[in-house]
Amino acid sequence: xxxxxxxxxxxxxxxxxxxxxxxxxxxxxxxxxxxxxxxxxxxxxxxxxxxxxxxxxxxxxxxxxxxxxxxxxxxxxxxxxxxxxxxxxxxxxxxxxxxxxxxxxxxxxxxxxxxxxxxxxxxxxxxxxxxxxxxxxxxxxxxxxxxxxxxxxxxxxxxxxxxxxxxxxxxxxxxxxxxxxxxxxxxxxxxxxxxxxxxxxxxxxxxxxxxxxxxxxxxxxxxxxxxxxxxxxxxxxxxxxxxxxxxxxxxxxxxxxxxxxxxxxxxxxxxxxxxxxxxxxxxxxxxxxxxxxxxxxxxxxxxxxxxxxxxxxxxxxxxxxxxxxxxxxxxxxxxxxxxxxxxxxxxxxxxxxxxxxxxxxxxxxxxxxxxxxxxxxxxxxxxxxxxxxxxxxxxxxxxxxxxxxxxxxxxxxxxxxxxxxxxxxxxxxxxxxxxxxxxxxxxxxxxxxxxxxxxxxxxxxxx
Ligand code: FRU
Numbered sequence: 001x002x003x004x005x006x007x008x009x010x011x012x013x014x015x016x017x018x019x020x021x022x023x024x025x026x027x028x029x030x031x032x033x034x035x036x037x038x039x040x041x042x043x044x045x046x047x048x049x050x051x052x053x054x055x056x057x058x059x060x061x062x063x064x065x066x067x068x069x070x071x072x073x074x075x076x077x078x079x080x081x082x083x084x085x086x087x088x089x090x091x092x093x094x095x096x097x098x099x100x101x102x103x104x105x106x107x108x109x110x111x112x113x114x115x116x117x118x119x120x121x122x123x124x125x126x127x128x129x130x131x132x133x134x135x136x137x138x139x140x141x142x143x144x145x146x147x148x149x150x151x152x153x154x155x156x157x158x159x160x161x162x163x164x165x166x167x168x169x170x171x172x173x174x175x176x177x178x179x180x181x182x183x184x185x186x187x188x189x190x191x192x193x194x195x196x197x198x199x200x201x202x203x204x205x206x207x208x209x210x211x212x213x214x215x216x217x218x219x220x221x222x223x224x225x226x227x228x229x230x231x232x233x234x235x236x237x238x239x240x241x242x243x244x245x246x247x248x249x250x251x252x253x254x255x256x257x258x259x260x261x262x263x264x265x266x267x268x269x270x271x272x273x274x275x276x277x278x279x280x281x282x283x284x285x286x287x288x289x290x291x292x293x294x295x296x297x298x299x300x301x302x303x304x305x306x307x308x309x310x311x312x313x314x315x316x317x318x319x320x321x322x323x324x325x326x327x328x329x330x331x332x333x334x335x336x337x338x339x340x341x342x343x344x345x346x347x348x349x350x351x352x353x354x355x356x357x358x359x360x361x362x363x364x365x366x367x368x369x370x371x372x373x374x375x376x377x378x379x380x381x382x383x384x385x386x387x388x389x390x391x392x393x394x395x396x397x398x399x400x401x402x403x404x405x406x407x408x409x410x411x412x413x414x415x416x417x418x419x420x421x422x423x424x425x426x427x428x429x430x431x432x433x434x435x436x437x438x439x440x441x442x443x444x445x446x447x448x449x450x451x452x453x454x455x456x457x458x459x460x461x462x463x
Pocket of ligand 1: 028044053082088089090102145160200201250251
């Protein structure tokens with residue numbers, strides 16, 4: 001174990017049941033694939049420091065989406081060649097039995113292939129890389145993050161791109177052999193925007209009777225979903241929204257599994273200073289696996305993968321039912337920084353629910369609210385850390401409930417990671433209390449609410 005890993009292990013804010021690098025830097029999930037009974041998670045990785053530089057593909061494997069085994073690095077930049085400045089994001093496909101990684105080499109941004117051994121443990125880059133370079137004579141803000149799928153007896157590749165002063169877009173290519181690629185009309189493009197906007201990390205797949213396009217727009221660094229119709233040639237978006245209502249979640253990618261589930265992992269960015277990240281020896285966490293579904297209106301929703309329940313340990317004592325009023329009342333107290341709260345709440349129309357998470361003993365806290373009058377789910381975390389260098393902006397987004405709809409909450413706290421689900425909407429945030437000595441939860445509602453089926457669990461580390 002080297003010094004970086006020793007530092008990472010010492011950091012009390014390092015999560016226990018969210019996937020994160022052993023040490024060093026992590027960003028986007030890459031190459032998500034289920035193969036021979038195993039889930040593979042590759043990710044943007046700098047093994048040398050907890051800072052973004054010279055991107056590698058880290059690699060981990062799991063049988064349950066929850067407990068991950070770290071494997072050796074899958075791709076590293078070559079000293080010379082098309083990926084000498086980094087192996088950027090991409091995907092995994094199986095071409096006639098051959099596992100392939102399709103990724104972006106830099107600089108300039110070009111698309112490259114690597115072929116895997118049958119167990120996906122060893123990767124050999126194609127000697128003739130790259131297979132696709134930007135079109136000459138066209139100025140693009142980006143040309144990266146290939147997402148490849150089978151369309152009839154051909155391959156399609158979506159690429160993250162944008163046109164300066166025009167906005168972000170997703171380029172589309174076709175191929176028969178993954179090697180020769182021909183352009184098609186763009187798959188999608190964003191609203192006109194000045195500057196160099198890139199729609200990074202496109203991800204495109206069927207869900208129910210619709211197609212979903214995920215894109216991560218930078219600036220500002222927000223992931224969005226578009227749901228619409230795909231006729232094999234043209235995508236017609238019908239609805240769109242944010243995949244996560246916080247500020248941390250970014251660059252999600254979808255994993256299709258043999259149970260027919262579409263599961264998304266996203267990068268939960270750090271919300272603390274670059275110096276703090278470096279000193280901690282690690283940076284960046286994956287979200288929990290989020291199983292996608294469409295609402296009856298055709299909006300994208302998610303739920304935590306059921307396997308996460310296998311981490312539940314001791315139940316934390318809490319009243320299963322409780323009438324709430326404006327006066328805060330204690331729900332539970334636990335000597336752990338890794339827990340799950342599950343509750344159903346009858347929240348009358350126009351009522352507002354407040355859950356305060358008291359973190360440690362230094363008065364640091366975060367408040368989660370669901371307001372039926374404004375139709376908003378919000379996290380107030382101005383007081384979540386005494387460390388003024390942490391990012392503590394309020395996060396919020398729309399959450400409207402039907403007249404008789406119960407509010408269903410799943411809240412996961414994993415040291416510096418908070419992930420909240422409320423009726424299919426998700427909000428992730430990073431919290432950095434200086435004291436991690438236990439947690440108290442208080443609830444209030446104005447004018448009133450009723451909590452039903454409240455359960456709290458301490459969660460085990462996923463190692
Ligand atoms: C998104 C991104 C991708 C790129 C990768 C580099 O976070 O910027 O567009 O491939 O990260 O690490």
